[in-house]
Amino acid sequence: xxxxxxxxxxxxxxxxxxxxxxxxxxxxxxxxxxxxxxxxxxxxxxxxxxxxxxxxxxxxxxxxxxxxxxxxxxxxxxxxxxxxxxxxxxxxxxxxxxxxxxxxxxxxxxxxxxxxxxxxxxxxxxxxxxxxxxxxxxxxxxxxxxxxxxxxxxxxxxxxxxxxxxxxxxxxxxxxxxxxxxxxxxxxxxxxxxxxxxxxxxxxxxxxxxxxxxxxxxxxxxxxxxxxxxxxxxxxxxxxxxxxxxxxxxxxxxxxxxxxxxxxxxxxxxxxxxxxxxxxxxxxxxxxxxxxxxxxxxxxxxxxxxxxxxxxxxxxxxxxxxxxxxxxxxxxxxxxxxxxxxxxxxxxxxxxxxxxxxxxxxxxxxxxxxxxxxxxxxxxxxxxxxxxxxxxxxxxxxxxxxxxxxxxxxxxxxxxxxxxxxxxxxxxxxxx
Amino acid sequence: xxxxxxxxxxxxxxxxxxxxxxxxxxxxxxxxxxxxxxxxxxxxxxxxxxxxxxxxxxxxxxxxxxxxxxxxxxxxxxxxxxxxxxxxxxxxxxxxxxxxxxxxxxxxxxxxxxxxxxxxxxxxxxxxxxxxxxxxxxxxxxxxxxxxxxxxxx
Numbered sequence: 001x002x003x004x005x006x007x008x009x010x011x012x013x014x015x016x017x018x019x020x021x022x023x024x025x026x027x028x029x030x031x032x033x034x035x036x037x038x039x040x041x042x043x044x045x046x047x048x049x050x051x052x053x054x055x056x057x058x059x060x061x062x063x064x065x066x067x068x069x070x071x072x073x074x075x076x077x078x079x080x081x082x083x084x085x086x087x088x089x090x091x092x093x094x095x096x097x098x099x100x101x102x103x104x105x106x107x108x109x110x111x112x113x114x115x116x117x118x119x120x121x122x123x124x125x126x127x128x129x130x131x132x133x134x135x136x137x138x139x140x141x142x143x144x145x146x147x148x149x150x151x152x153x154x155x156x157x158x159x160x161x162x163x164x165x166x167x168x169x170x171x172x173x174x175x176x177x178x179x180x181x182x183x184x185x186x187x188x189x190x191x192x193x194x195x196x197x198x199x200x201x202x203x204x205x206x207x208x209x210x211x212x213x214x215x216x217x218x219x220x221x222x223x224x225x226x227x228x229x230x231x232x233x234x235x236x237x238x239x240x241x242x243x244x245x246x247x248x249x250x251x252x253x254x255x256x257x258x259x260x261x262x263x264x265x266x267x268x269x270x271x272x273x274x275x276x277x278x279x280x281x282x283x284x285x286x287x288x289x290x291x292x293x294x295x296x297x298x299x300x301x302x303x304x305x306x307x308x309x310x311x312x313x314x315x316x317x318x319x320x321x322x323x324x325x326x327x328x329x330x331x332x333x334x335x336x337x338x339x340x341x342x343x344x345x346x347x348x349x350x351x352x353x354x355x356x357x358x359x360x361x362x363x364x365x366x367x368x369x370x371x372x373x374x375x376x377x378x379x380x381x382x383x384x385x386x387x388x389x390x391x392x393x394x395x396x397x398x399x400x401x402x403x404x405x406x407x408x409x410x411x412x413x414x415x416x417x418x419x420x421x422x423x424x425x426x427x428x429x430x431x432x
Numbered sequence: 433x434x435x436x437x438x439x440x441x442x443x444x445x446x447x448x449x450x451x452x453x454x455x456x457x458x459x460x461x462x463x464x465x466x467x468x469x470x471x472x473x474x475x476x477x478x479x480x481x482x483x484x485x486x487x488x489x490x491x492x493x494x495x496x497x498x499x500x501x502x503x504x505x506x507x508x509x510x511x512x513x514x515x516x517x518x519x520x521x522x523x524x525x526x527x528x529x530x531x532x533x534x535x536x537x538x539x540x541x542x543x544x545x546x547x548x549x550x551x552x553x554x555x556x557x558x559x560x561x562x563x564x565x566x567x568x569x570x571x572x573x574x575x576x577x578x579x580x581x582x583x584x585x586x
Contacts, residue, residue: 012565012568045445064445115476115526128530131537139538146477 003014023407025392032396035388037381037411050371055081055340055362059165062373065104068111071104071156072351073373074165075226076358081167083241084345084362087338092331093169093326096155098226099179101163101349102321103151105225106189108352109147109310109317112415113196114141117307120409121203137199140192144314147189150184151321169335181327186325190318197311201294203320208391208413209301212267212383214274217350223275223282223316232268233277233299240348243357249374260379267382270354272309276300284323287316303387303413310415340366342412351376353415378418384414436580437468437542439482439491441528442474443496448501448552448565452492455550455572462573476531484535486542490576493528494565502564504572505549514547546579547574 026034043210046065050058058077063070075097082089089097114137115127124130131138154174156162164170215236218227230246231237240248249260277299280291291298291312300309340362347358354376361370391410395403440456443449453471460469470482474493483489495505504512507514514529526534528547534540550568561569 111476111526126530127526128533128537131534135538138534142480142538144479146481148478149475 008170017115023388023411025388025407027392027396030396032389032393033398035385035392037385037388037416041326045231047371047373050360050368053368055360055366055368056167058360058368058371059167060163063162063165065373065375069104069351069353071100071152071165072349072356073358074162075101075349076347076351076356076373077360078165078167078347079227079349080345080347080358080360081362082338083347084343084360085146085338085341085366086343087168087336088332089169089336092173092329094226095175095328096170096331097165098163099324099328099427100152100155100322101225101318101322102324103148103155103316105352106193106314106321107145107152107316108144110141112412113200113307113310113314114138114144117310117412117415118200118203120412121200121205121304121307140195144189144192144196144236147185147318150185154178154182162312163299166335168338169331169333171334173331173334175330176328179328180425183322183325186318186322190286190315190322193311193314193318194286196309197290197294197313200308200311201296203307204305205302208303208387208410209388210269210303210383211271211301212386213262213265214277214299214301215268215270215355215379216274216278217348217355218278223279223320225320230348230355231278233274236262240346240357243346243348243374244359244372247357247374247379249378259382260374261286261382267386268379269383270376270379272306272313273300273303274354275350276309276312283312284319285317286319287312290315303410305415306415307409314376340364353377354380380414380416384411384416389413435468436466437470437486437489438580439470439472439479439489441472441474441479441491441493442520443473443531445557445559447556447558447560448550448562449494449555451494451546451550451561451565451569451572454561454569455492455548455576458569458573459576463577463580465530465545467485467580467582470526474526474528474531476526476534479528479531480535480538480540483542483545484540486545487546488546488580489542489579490546492548492550492572492576494552494555496552496555497549499551500564501551501553501562502543502566502568502571503551504568504575507547507549507577509545509547510541510543521559548575 024036059074062073062077065073073264119126152162157164210225214233217224218231219228229239246263247260248263280298296308296310342364344361349356356376359372360368363369388410395406438456438459440452442452456469472478483485509532513533550572553562553564
């Protein structure tokens with residue numbers, strides 16, 4: 001066996017799946033001919049993997065699609081399975097699911113706001129450089145994220161890929177006493193989230209308005225997370241079961257990726273900006289007040305200000321988690337019985353980065369015959385590309401390196417799940 | 433806390449990307465006591481919490497550096513970064529290099545931090561390790577146990 005050496009390691013040491021999160025731009029005579037964002041699409045593999053498996057396995061299998069938002073995949077899949085089987089879960093189970101989801105919003109938003117997005121605004125190369133000069137700020141972000149992880153660990157049974165979720169409810173419901181242990185960390189997190197809003201609201205924002213349709217879940221009386229009807233700011237209002245009648249995916253030339261479009265329309269955007277546009281009035285009073293102080297008005301179409309909206313959602317997720325804990329009654333049983341039946345079921349929930357749609361077809365014994373999973377990033381892809389087209393057009397005189405950085409910044413506004421195992425954005429620029 | 437922690441990171445569904453997880457799993461199997469073993473995705477707070485305050489931490493991950501698949505790279509990150517500029521360019525998550533430097537900036541590194549990279553061959557969707565990665569995993573297990581001062585159970 002040869003002696004291990006570190007000299008072989010160059011710039012791409014520890015790079016994993018290079019090239020899957022990639023972007024190409026074609027400029028002809030100073031005009032942007034094409035902007036293509038290639039996104040690794042794990043759901044395709046999982047859709048195939050799910051066929052032939054039991055409907056009960058869907059939450060555990062789909063949770064593996066994303067290391068950042070496994071709960072979203074679990075929640076959309078259990079909702080779809082319960083829909084297919086004609087079952088409704090009890091209120092305490094639903095409340096627990098929403099609590100678990102709040103945990104995921106906290107950890108995912110804290111990661112994005114602090115570690116990925118904020119350094120762009122403050123002129124740092126990344127979180128590391130920012131941590132050297134502002135260790136307290138970065139510690140605050142890590143502490144927030146950790147609180148989200150704690151909620152997920154307690155309710156979900158594990159922090160990265162929760163194992164406690166099942167079709168019909170949970171394997172085990174936590175006691176009131178156990179949940180009470182989350183109150184103090186969540187109260188601290190809520191304070192940190194309020195500071196986060198004040199902090200991000202003070203950044204400088206280049207104007208960058210997105211003009212596409214905004215699509216999010218809508219639930220009367222609450223800021224929709226775990227269920228609701230699908231609505232848009234241009235009058236769309238449908239049940240999740242009607243999704244395929246209004247949205248479609250198409251293959252795009254030069255790319256293997258599928259792009260989602262509105263039927264008869266074009267690009268649309270899901271995520272914090274869309275949720276805030278459609279549901280800001282149903283945020284908690286504290287989150288609303290934070291938004292107001294930050295000068296946020298709904299609708300906010302400024303992609304750069306999405307960091308402030310995410311911060312407001314952090315306040316809301318902490319606040320909502322505390323409300324759910326205070327109101328929590330242990331369910332009689334951690335899960336309701338779900339008998340399989342032949343049919344089709346639909347699920348739609350709000351992943352941290354936007355609407356996540358699942359559809360399953362089951363046979364009478366619960367075997368999955370067909371699965372369709374449309375993650376938020378696929379839905380946002382066209383909107384991101386349209387935005388990048390403007391960005392490239394405006395900054396095309398910059399050298400490649402600087403242009404790449406500007407593009408990365410623009411992409412980060414949308415918090416896309418380029419891939420859970422990809423650390424690179426390769427930018428190819430053809431200047432014909 | 434005076435402890436030795438072995439941390440295997442990677443995505444269990446991306447072929448050879450799971451090599452680091454497999455190393456940690458085998459280490460735990462062969463040395464069931466005296467080592468803390470953590471298997472996780474690349475999650476910064478999890479990693480930092482896992483090694484913060486430890487006497488020594490061994491992190492194993494899959495790599496794709498162009499070397500012969502199955503090669504095991506060793507990197508001592510105790511005093512110098514393993515991050516290159518390229519590491520920070522993720523739009524979605526923090527890499528190991530960044531997580532190490534983040535911990536360094538915050539004073540939350542273990543007293544000794546060794547990172548092993550198992551060179552992978554295939555990172556496509558799937559749950560199987562390639563032959564070369566499997567060989568690399570075996571070698572990495574030996575190296576980790578050697579450096580952690582453990583005797584291998586046959």
